[in-house]
Amino acid sequence: MTDSARSDHPEPGALDVLVLCASRRTGSFNARLAELAAATIEAAGRTTRQVNVRELDVPSYDGDSEKSGGLPPGAEAFAELLRRAHALVITSPEYNASMPGLLKNLIDWVSRLRPQPFNELQTLLMSASPSMSGGNRGLWSLRIPLEHLGARVYPDMFSLAQAHTAFGADGRIADATLQARFETNIQNFIALAEAATHYPCAKKAWVEFLGERGEFAGVNEQVSR
Numbered sequence: 276m277t278d279s280a281r282s283d284h285p286e287p288g289a290l291d292v293l294v295l296c297a298s299r300r301t302g303s304f305n306a307r308l309a310e311l312a313a314a315t316i317e318a319a320g321r322t323t324r325q326v327n328v329r330e331l332d333v334p335s336y337d338g339d340s341e342k343s344g345g346l347p348p349g350a351e352a353f354a355e356l357l358r359r360a361h362a363l364v365i366t367s368p369e370y371n372a373s374m375p376g377l378l379k380n381l382i383d384w385v386s387r388l389r390p391q392p393f394n395e396l397q398t399l400l401m402s403a404s405p406s407m408s409g410g411n412r413g414l415w416s417l418r419i420p421l422e423h424l425g426a427r428v429y430p431d432m433f434s435l436a437q438a439h440t441a442f443g444a445d446g447r448i449a450d451a452t453l454q455a456r457f458e459t460n461i462q463n464f465i466a467l468a469e470a471a472t473h474y475p476c477a478k479k480a481w482v483e484f485l486g487e488r489g490e491f492a493g494v495n496e497q498v499s500r
């Protein structure tokens with residue numbers, strides 16, 4: 276038994292993905308990237324739920340207020356969203372070559388819960404920035420607390436550079452090669468998240484099959500030879 280918030284496995288094929296945008300800004304490029312990520316996931320037949328850090332407002336972490344009042348409502352709400360999700364996508368701005376303070380603060384609050392909701396959560400990191408770096412350094416810094424908390428952070432991350440000119444009128448990335456790379460990144464992540472979510476069920480079914488008697492007995496013998 277692991278210390279996981281996700282003990283119940285979903286129906287085979289089901290995958291609920293939480294898409295978090297870590298920019299509060301109206302007209303945020305990361306909000307546009309989150310929209311595109313959600314649309315891509317939905318087009319692949321999975322369900323998404325989008326949330327903005329604006330809806331998960333929390334005060335600065337304070338051990339005294341935690342002791343007296345527990346977690347603020349925004350942190351509790353985020354934790355509940357994480358518990359319900361099989362996978363998480365974060366689109367986050369890069370601030371001074373790191374993650375936004377409000378995102379780290381939210382992670383710090385949620386990390387106080389047990390079971391700890393990030394543990395074993397398949398997670399994909401994405402960023403959009405008007406700069407040439409596309410926010411890539413910020414994503415590397417974001418990996419650190421998430422991996423520390425047991426999140427399975429997908430190796431390949433997506434950083435959209437020059438985001439102010441990158442989107443087409445249809446909300447997709449105007450450069451076809453980059454759009455294809457974005458879609459592949461998401462599809463590969465979904466494939467891994469789905470395997471990780473459903474593998475325990477598949478493993479159980481296989482063990483039961485080997486234990487079958489009657490009409491499957493001959494098949495088992497053939498397999499074992």
Ligand SMILES: Cc1cc2nc3c(=O)[nH]c(=O)nc-3n(C[C@H](O)[C@H](O)[C@H](O)COP(=O)(O)O)c2cc1C
Binds near residue numbers: 299300305404
């Ligand atoms: C405090 C601050 C620091 C920033 N530092 C960086 C940075 O290190 N790298 C970068 O590419 N952009 C940086 N930017 C520019 C942001 O990428 C830009 O404001 C972007 O539009 C923020 O994302 P959003 O459009 O989703 O709000 C910074 C912006 C602010 C406000």
